[in-house]
Amino acid sequence: MATTALVIVILVALSFDFFNGFHDAANSIATVVSTRVLSPRVAVAWAAFFNFVAFLVFKTKVASTIAKGVVKPGIFTIAVVFAGLIGAIAWDVLTWLLGLPTSSSHALIGGMAGAAVAKAGWHSLLADGFRKIAVFIVLSPVIGLLLGFTILVLVMWAFHRYHKVDRLNRGFRRLQLLSAAAFSLGHGGNDAQKTMGVILALLIAAKHLPSSANVPLWVVLSAHTAIGLGTAFGGWRIVHTMGSRITKLQPVSGMSAESAAAATLFFTAQAGIPVSTTHTITGAIVGVGSTQRLSAIRWGVAGRVVWAWILTIPGSFIVAWAVYLPFKMIG
Amino acid sequence: MRRRIGRRARFFAVTMLVCLALVSATPPEFRWVAWASSALAGFWAVLFAVEDLIGKMSPEDRVQPSDRPREPEAPFAPPPPPTRPTR
Numbered sequence: 369m370a371t372t373a374l375v376i377v378i379l380v381a382l383s384f385d386f387f388n389g390f391h392d393a394a395n396s397i398a399t400v401v402s403t404r405v406l407s408p409r410v411a412v413a414w415a416a417f418f419n420f421v422a423f424l425v426f427k428t429k430v431a432s433t434i435a436k437g438v439v440k441p442g443i444f445t446i447a448v449v450f451a452g453l454i455g456a457i458a459w460d461v462l463t464w465l466l467g468l469p470t471s472s473s474h475a476l477i478g479g480m481a482g483a484a485v486a487k488a489g490w491h492s493l494l495a496d497g498f499r500k501i502a503v504f505i506v507l508s509p510v511i512g513l514l515l516g517f518t519i520l521v522l523v524m525w526a527f528h529r530y531h532k533v534d535r536l537n538r539g540f541r542r543l544q545l546l547s548a549a550a551f552s553l554g555h556g557g558n559d560a561q562k563t564m565g566v567i568l569a570l571l572i573a574a575k576h577l578p579s580s581a582n583v584p585l586w587v588v589l590s591a592h593t594a595i596g597l598g599t600a601f602g603g604w605r606i607v608h609t610m611g612s613r614i615t616k617l618q619p620v621s622g623m624s625a626e627s628a629a630a631a632t633l634f635f636t637a638q639a640g641i642p643v644s645t646t647h648t649i650t651g652a653i654v655g656v657g658s659t660q661r662l663s664a665i666r667w668g669v670a671g672r673v674v675w676a677w678i679l680t681i682p683g684s685f686i687v688a689w690a691v692y693l694p695f696k697m698i699g
Numbered sequence: 700m701r702r703r704i705g706r707r708a709r710f711f712a713v714t715m716l717v718c719l720a721l722v723s724a725t726p727p728e729f730r731w732v733a734w735a736s737s738a739l740a741g742f743w744a745v746l747f748a749v750e751d752l753i754g755k756m757s758p759e760d761r762v763q764p765s766d767r768p769r770e771p772e773a774p775f776a777p778p779p780p781p782t783r784p785t786r
Contacts (some may be wrong), residue, residue, distance in 0.1 A: 496726065503725045507733065510714060514739045639729065658707065 370446070374574050377450045378567055382594040385563035388472040389419060389598025391460060395649050396555060397603050399622035400548040405541045412603035414545075415552040420596035422556030428583040428642030430558055433564025435572065436579075437497035437640075438477060439484040444573040447695040448483045449566060455479030455688025459680070471644035471680050476562050477501055478681035482567075482688030486696060496561055500641055505677055508632055508643040509651030512680035516655030524659070540619035544610050547626035552599075554633025555645045560591040562642055567591070621656045628652040647673050705751040709743035 396415035400406050406414060439448075456472070456479035463470035484492040530536055564583045567590075571577040577584070629645070629652040636643045650673050718737035725733045 448700065499724060500726050500729070503721050503729070503733075506717065507721060507725075507736065510718060510740075511732070511736055513714070514743075516737055518739065636730075641729075658710065 369551050370385050370467060370574065373446050374570060374576070377446055377453065377570055379412070380450065380453050380457070380564050381566045381570070381650035382590055384453055384460075384472075384476065384566075385560060385591050385594035386598040386601075387457065388559050389416075389595035389600075390463065390602035391472055391598075392555065392559070392646055393599045393602030395646055396548070396552050396599055399626055399653075400544055403541065403544060403619045403622045405544045405548070405619065405622070408603075411548075412600055414548065415555075415603060416596040416600040418549045418552035419556035419560070421594045422553045422560065423588045423592045425553055426561070426637045427662075428560035428561055428564060428588070431565035431583050432564050433497060433500075433640045433642060434476075434480070438480055438494060438501070439569075440488075440492050440494060441579055443484050443488050444489070444569045446570060446574060448487050448692065449480070449570045449573065451483035451486070451692035451695065452476070452479035452688045453566065453635075454691045455684045455686075457513075458687045458691075459684040463679075468675070468679070470683075471676050472563055473559060473642050473644045474505065474676070474680040475684040476566070477642065478684035479688040480566070481681070483692040485685075486689040486692035486699050504636060504641045504643050505647075506644065507597060508636060508641075508645040509654075509673060511632045511635075512629050512648040512651030513655035513658075515555055516625050516652035517632055517658055518655075519628055520621060520624035520656050520659045525626060533534035537619050540623050544619050544623040544626065546633045547623045547630060550630035550635070551626040551649065554630045554637065555599075556592060556595055557637040558633050558643060558645055560588075560595045561637070563591045564588060576643075625649065625652040625656045628655060633692040634643055644676075647676070703751065704748045706748035708744050708751055711740045711747060715740035715744055 376417050393412070393415070396419070397406075397411040400414070401408050401411045407410075426643065453476075458474040459475045459479070460470060460472055462468075481493055481498070501656070527536060564587050567587045568577070568583050571584075571587075572579050572581065626649070629649040632652075633645060634644070650670065654670055708783070715737045718733050718740055722733040723732055
């Protein structure tokens with residue numbers, strides 16, 4: 369019975385990972401498709417592949433933060449993790465249907481916190497872990513913005529006397545292949561690890577692993593497979609529905625934005641800090657856009673990021689808290 | 700003509716203030732990130748402020764509201780839900 373419940377919750381966690389990739393697929397392919405560097409089909413395959421192989425690049429520090437740095441040891445049970453995942457998934461689905469901004473990463477953290485508080489009260493949360501996550505909720509898009517702006521200015525300064533524009537664009541289009549790959553690596557490395565962290569917490573709670581355990585390889589591979597498949601399916605759907613609504617970017621701008629976002633995600637993955645990849649790339653795009661003029665920036669998109677900061681963690685917290693209550697009554 | 704500090708300088712100044720406000724809340728091992736971000740934002744704020752005060756009017760200050768391009772839709776939206784019609 370306990371094993372069956374464990375397997376079911378692991379499948380739910382992998383479903384969350386799949387939906388995370390599905391939901392964020394546009395992040396990975398929009399810039400490289402808008403500059404016509406890759407066809408939409410190849411862009412989807414390119415992003416999904418690098419989402420998957422990210423496990424070869426990054427250690428599992430983000431997973432450790434999720435499993436051990438947010439909620440006190442011993443609080444997690446199969447029911448708590450299940451309620452947290454349902455809270456995150458329900459919030460993601462609700463905001464998707466209503467067209468509201470959200471962050472899958474923050475929804476997961478809010479969900480885990482809500483379920484833990486429902487079980488054991490506010491003292492079940494680790495203040496230091498939450499502090500780190502809360503600061504980088506704001507800091508990661510700001511870093512993306514500053515790096516995106518700086519990279520593009522430096523590139524423009526370096527090549528401002530180069531007159532062969534077509535040749536320059538061809539060069540940046542090739543570089544954008546690398547920056548898109550780097551961004552997808554960062555996306556996979558950050559987002560897949562959140563699900564790994566959840567599954568690790570589950571396995572520790574179910575006494576299948578000691579509390580000092582690292583993430584098993586099968587968990588790493590299954591999480592990266594799930595997010596890669598989600599990106600592939602989500603990207604495919606976007607290719608067929610978004611069409612020309614994708615923002616027009618010059619190759620140099622796309623390359624700069626993706627490089628900035630990738631650098632931010634690489635740093636946060638190495639530091640073990642879960643961040644929102646959507647917000648990071650949005651910040652980088654804003655930074656790149658502000659090299660032209662502030663009126664070139666889609667402030668509506670930036671405003672949606674701020675609303676996501678405000679709504680996501682409380683929203684998923686409340687849903688997870690409500691989902692856990694029946695388990696608490698059953699005891 | 701009286702020169703004034705443009706919006707871009709002020710934008711980066713606000714960004715610098717946001718980063719500075721986060722320094723005290725940031726865990727000690729990551730405070731250097733907040734400091735470095737605020738330094739970079741401050742650098743650009745000062746640079747653009749100097750450019751505005753000694754140089755020509757920036758392009759955005761010449762743009763009239765009616766000239767501004769209509770804001771296009773967000774590029775990074777997730778796939779539309781099943782009930783919405785595809786375009």
